Amino acid sequence: MLSIGKQLSAEQRIEKAVVSIMGNDRYVALAGVLMIGDRKVTDDVPTACTNGRDEMYGRAFVDNLSDSELRFLILHECYHKLYRHLTTWQHLYNKDANLANQACDYNINGKLVDENQDGFATMPDGGLYSDRFRSGDGWHDSAHIFNTLSQERDSDDNAGQQGNTGFDEHDWDGAQELTASEQEELERNIAEAVRQGALIAGKLGTGGNRNIDELLEPQINWREVLREFITTTCAGSDYSTWRRPNRRFVSSGVYMPSGISEQVDELVVAIDTSGSIGTRELTLFLSEIKSVCDNVHPESVRVLYWDAQVQGDEKYERHELDNLVKSTKPVGGGGTDVECVPKYMQDNNISAQAVIVLTDGYLYGGWGNWSQPLLWCVLDNKSANPDVGQCVHIKSNNM
Secondary structure: OOHHHHOOOHHHHHHHHHHHHHOOHHHHHHHHHHOOOOEEEEOOOOOEEEOOOOEEEEHHHHHOOOHHHHHHHHHHHHHHHHOOHHHHOHHHHHHOHHHHHHHHHHHHHHHHHHHOOOOOOOOOOOOOOOHHHOHHHOOOOHHHHHHHHHHHHHOOOOOOOOOOOOOOOOOHHHHHHOOHHHHHHHHHHHHHHHHHHHHHHHHHOOOOOHHHHHHOOOOOOHHHHHHHHHHHHOOOOOEEEEEEEOHHHHOOOOOOEEEEOOOEOOEEEEEEOOOOOOHHHHHHHHHHHHHHHHHHOEOEEEEEEEOOOEEEEEEEEHHHHHHHHHHOOOOOOOOOOOOHHHHHHHHOOOOOOEEEEEEOOOOOOOOOOOOOOEEEEEEOOOOOOOOOOEEEEEOHHHO
16 A cells, blocks of 8 residues: 555545546546445445445555555445445345355456456455456456356356355445335436436547446347337237237338237246246236236236246146236246246147247257247347247346
């Protein structure tokens, strides 16, 4: 540590580090996020932690860090906030707290190490980092890393750091203590800070930050895609009407009647339960399915839960759909092989009018052989590109 650092209190050193980060071209866009929440030094925290809004730093820990290590630590906590780790991945924490902590840290540290080859910020001792989890190698989210670590632990082929919890703590409980209105306000504040930061970086010509740019990529409204898929593929043609022109042809200036059916056959919803899809995401997804079905009126909806094989098969008749979200019981947790779903449907003579698959897209094998209209809803994995059917990418934060 430089001698001048010893003359400053922990509070002053943190303030100095924050100002230094905000003045660095690559982190100009983070200025707004750095200003969200409270930041304080305490003797009650051994290292550092955040609840997704507020940050706490252990005085003795800060005093023992060099200036560049302190900048890394502050950026690390800021990235936990930026990616909403403490809320987005709460379900992973509930499954395995240690692996969830590791996955989030590997994800952040991979990005920060890549960004700081010049030594502006250097990782403190004890930080979790692996070359294979670097940000440029397809490891876009913590869920992917969590699943990989979980599989390796189960096969005794672990990463060699299963007992290492990193250099900071994660205040998952504190994140849950935030009220619903506080969480909504936090989401809005972070989103606005990201937009404003990118705008300022653009005006200053600093080149921006790749991680910020990824968060600003326009998102397709998955609800609209889901609704369009179901209403289009499940629209029958028992007879036609000119009252509602067929939207497939309207854009070409051709008006054709749309088909109407008094009966829609079975709709299959196949849900990946290998690990990364949480209760919140599942509830919102099934709620949207149910909402669309209120208008389409399928004869039945069959929910298939799968990992390396189909683990659960639930069928809801039309009059039972109101209970779908409350009654469903997800099962699974093993590997991820979607090819088991079309095989199961074929073996059990399940003839569906359409199939919707919710998955993180990290599959062991291929995308499977399907004979029905198919929509993939891929969660938090923009690199997944199915070679069959339609696909919409969803971010957990945008659900």
